[in-house]
Amino acid sequence: MGRAPCCDKANVNRGPWFPEEDAALKSYIEAHGTGGNWIALPKKAGLRRCGKSCRLRWLNYLRPDIKHGGFTEEEDNIICTLYGQMGSRWSAIASQLSGRTDNEVKNYWNTKLKKKLKAGQVSLNTTIDAVTAATTPLLIQTAETQNSEFSSSQNQSFSSSSLSILTDSNFGFNINPQTISFGPVQLYSQGFVDISETGANSKNSRTLSLSREGSSISDSSPIALESKSLTLTEQGSDETLMDFDFGFHWDFVNGLYYQEKAGELAPDCYPNQLVDFTYADIKP
């Protein structure tokens, strides 16, 4: 017993849209609107397409005023910053960019922007400013020091009272008991690793560790990655966490962004420890 199909797959076109189909959908919607019912629309418009397919085609491609390609530096920065704040909520991110669809932002992030970040081609000044502005101490407390691994323009120091929460945000961060630093790309030149490319993913529970040199991964503590979770299981020195590709859901301007099961979030969060994010699910 599977799920009931949303349409009759046998009598419906699939795959790329033909120009005639585009024209039919566009002219129908321009003349009659969507009628508030996508499922019924293809029949009325004389299209042999699934309603969902029509909706997607209209929203992502045919709808007026949508842009394609040519992301600006400013858009890059907005996407990176918002991803840092809310993770992969593509629809919410896209809503902050005029003329961009969630699908396009998602594709752009996955295929290009992530790489640009790693190559240091995207400025994250906005994000770093946001970190500096954090006022609510949340999960990590740390002494205020600077991390010499970062260029002077991006060095930041945090007092425990000014530090909010880390976000992984796909650009990496560095933790040790004394310092905490954000920086997108410098870490890569230090020989740190990108865990997202080791095969860890959000579906398979993995236990990983970083060597003291922070340059290799093996299958033991102290860092455990589980489904959308991150636990630093051992207090130690110079643990470096990078790019888990999970997009932790924290807003480091306002502290905890939102949290569905507050009671389950790390009741015993001590200095130098990251908490288990497993239950820190989000709600708008």
Added chain:
DNA sequence: AATATATACAACCGCAATAAG
């Protein structure tokens, strides 16, 4: 030139949220 591999992105799928009855 032929084949393999990588990239880009449109489109699909199924789940969850929401609306309608």
Added chain:
DNA sequence: CCTTATTGCGGTTGTATATAT
């Protein structure tokens, strides 16, 4: 309320094109 239909979303896949071998 409960049930069912529809919509919206994000992860993933499929395919055309570009690039490498």
